[in-house]
Amino acid sequence: MPAPLKVYAYSGCDTCRRALRFLQEHHLEHEVVPIREQPPTPDELRRVLADLGGDLRRLFNTSGRDYRELGLGPRLKTLSPDEAFELLSRNGNLVKRPCVVTATGGLTGFQEDVWRQRFL
Secondary structure: OOOOOOEOOOOOHHHHHHHHHHHHOOOEEEEEOOOOOOOHHHHHHHHHHHOOOOOOHEEEEOOOHHHHOOOHHHHHHOOOOOHHHHHHOOOOOOOHEEEEOOOOOOEEEHHHHHHHHHHO
């Protein structure tokens, strides 16, 4: 049996609630981790990034206040992956949510068709 999915989510996020409802409706074993209190680790983010084709931007909540206040838009192109992982692992508000971590990779955001293809 595959390991349960680790889902970093925020309870006030509609997208996270839709994603969690999808997992429940399809009886997919998962663990919910509060993303603001316990962001993904650099190792987890590294695995997710590999699954996202190496596009650092896809790890970030680019519409979030913290992202804008830190001026990350223009800086993102100059950040190394390790610098990005450090920022993200210290501030869960910066992480695109939900962020799903699997034993071998992961993904960010919720697009039902992508999740169907990946998890069903």
